[in-house]
Amino acid sequence: xxxxxxxxxxxxxxxxxxxxxxxxxxxxxxxxxxxxxxxxxxxxxxxxxxxxxxxxxxxxxxxxxxxxxxxxxxxxxxxxxxxxxxxxxxxxxxxxxxxxxxxxxxxxxxxxxxxxxxxxxxxxxxxxxxxxxxxxxxxxxxxxxxxxxxxxxxxxxxxxxxxxxxxxxxxxxxxxxxxxxxxxxxxxxxxxxxxxxxxxxxxxxxxxxxxxxxxxxxxxxxxxxxxxxxxxxxxxxxxxxxxxxxxxxxxxxxxxxxxxxxxxxxxxxxxxxxxxxxxxxxxxxxxxxxxxxxxxxxxxxxxxxxxxxxxxxxxxxxxxxxxxxxxxxxxxxxxxxxxxxxxxxxxxxxxxxxxxxxxxxxxxxxxxxxxxxxxxxxxxxxxxxxxxxxxxxxxxxxxxxxxxxxxxxxxxxxxxxxxxxxxxxxxxxxxxxxxxxxxxxxxxxxxxxxxxxxx
Numbered sequence: 523x524x525x526x527x528x529x530x531x532x533x534x535x536x537x538x539x540x541x542x543x544x545x546x547x548x549x550x551x552x553x554x555x556x557x558x559x560x561x562x563x564x565x566x567x568x569x570x571x572x573x574x575x576x577x578x579x580x581x582x583x584x585x586x587x588x589x590x591x592x593x594x595x596x597x598x599x600x601x602x603x604x605x606x607x608x609x610x611x612x613x614x615x616x617x618x619x620x621x622x623x624x625x626x627x628x629x630x631x632x633x634x635x636x637x638x639x640x641x642x643x644x645x646x647x648x649x650x651x652x653x654x655x656x657x658x659x660x661x662x663x664x665x666x667x668x669x670x671x672x673x674x675x676x677x678x679x680x681x682x683x684x685x686x687x688x689x690x691x692x693x694x695x696x697x698x699x700x701x702x703x704x705x706x707x708x709x710x711x712x713x714x715x716x717x718x719x720x721x722x723x724x725x726x727x728x729x730x731x732x733x734x735x736x737x738x739x740x741x742x743x744x745x746x747x748x749x750x751x752x753x754x755x756x757x758x759x760x761x762x763x764x765x766x767x768x769x770x771x772x773x774x775x776x777x778x779x780x781x782x783x784x785x786x787x788x789x790x791x792x793x794x795x796x797x798x799x800x801x802x803x804x805x806x807x808x809x810x811x812x813x814x815x816x817x818x819x820x821x822x823x824x825x826x827x828x829x830x831x832x833x834x835x836x837x838x839x840x841x842x843x844x845x846x847x848x849x850x851x852x853x854x855x856x857x858x859x860x861x862x863x864x865x866x867x868x869x870x871x872x873x874x875x876x877x878x879x880x881x882x883x884x885x886x887x888x889x890x891x892x893x894x895x896x897x898x899x900x901x902x903x904x905x906x907x908x909x910x911x912x913x914x915x916x917x918x919x920x921x922x923x924x925x926x927x928x929x930x931x932x933x934x935x936x937x938x939x940x941x942x943x944x945x946x947x948x949x950x951x952x953x954x955x956x957x958x959x960x961x962x963x964x965x966x967x968x969x970x971x972x973x974x975x976x977x
Contacts, residue, residue: 603813665861742819776917869884922953928950
């Protein structure tokens with residue numbers, strides 16, 4: 523009787539382990555990998571016992587952080603991406619959203635590749651998988667993205683404030699607005715130490731994005747129907763514009779390099795797979811609501827950001843600019859805080875080693891320098907559409923489609939279902955195409971902008 527009871531207990535335990543699904547890689551030949559996955563499963567069961575220093579954030583905290591970081595300026599560029607690639611953009615958007623979810627899940631798995639240890643960030647994953655070359659490449663893409671995205675947000679916010687206030691007593695040049703915004707954002711960066719403490723910014727940012735999407739969904743078809751004389755041209759597929767369209771859509775799902783910090787702030791880290799799925803699923807829904815009506819209404823003439831295609835000076839355009847300005851301003855501290863946390867850990871700037879007083883001034887120095895660099899980038903590269911395409915092609919394609927999948931295959935082996943391997947292969951192919959050819963097109967566009975300004 524005891525033997526039967528023991529047998530049922532073992533079967534029940536095996537069933538629980540199978541429920542861990544995405545975190546269970548069956549590789550009989552590698553005991554090290556097997557122990558690492560078992561360790562992650564044990565943490566799933568009891569995150570308080572094996573928490574690797576996890577914070578006290580809730581599922582909602584992480585969800586809003588993901589939505590706010592991911593669903594931002596990329597939302598506004600999608601109709602223009604369809605204008606570059608045609609209705610094929612729908613298929614690209616479906617594939618990109620699926621691959622981004624998969625990438626977000628396996629990226630966090632890679633953090634737990636070593637038994638009893640959690641890697642801190644994206645760069646350490648690259649090192650664990652491919653040594654120092656992997657560390658160097660992941661660091662380069664990671665830093666370019668961490669600085670490129672908030673610098674792009676500064677460009678958009680300063681342009682919006684300049685156009686909204688240019689005929690009022692508050693009119694200032696775009697460069698002055700960059701400096702004012704950067705200086706104002708030092709307040710939350712000084713006041714809050716971790717991502718958990720700026721969650722309210724993420725929640726407000728997610729709400730403003732939804733408002734902007736609602737405006738585009740309603741106003742763009744109204745504008746289209748109110749101007750029947752305007753010729754709107756749609757294309758099924760534009761193969762020459764495919765890399766640029768892929769780069770812009772890829773940028774829309776950027777955020778992987780902040781995921782380790784968001785997951786680390788979770789009190790129950792086993793909730794991550796559901797958090798990233800819900801967050802990116804919400805973003806994908808918002809993207810479809812923006813891209814399809816926007817492209818249908820304006821066709822080849824859809825611009826980025828899409829609210830610039832709405833009637834000039836109309837209430838819808840003004841409100842859309844205001845809410846998206848709020849969003850990007852609130853998203854900047856999330857990126858800046860992610861970079862600051864890594865640099866502070868590298869420099870060992872913490873309360874225990876330096877004391878609260880010196881640690882505060884150390885953090886203040888790091889975060890001030892970060893905002894200064896962002897402001898300089900935003901001032902000297904003011905071309906939103908080309909800048910976004912370059913960041914999407916070079917950084918986001920690498921961080922979302924290439925590095926997580928290559929590292930996971932290296933760390934956990936290729937012994938997995940054939941459909942998963944095929945999916946990985948397709949993601950790598952799209953990532954390489956977007957990275958190489960999308961970057962080429964974006965650089966050409968930037969050269970053209972600089973040449974026009976010089977003339």
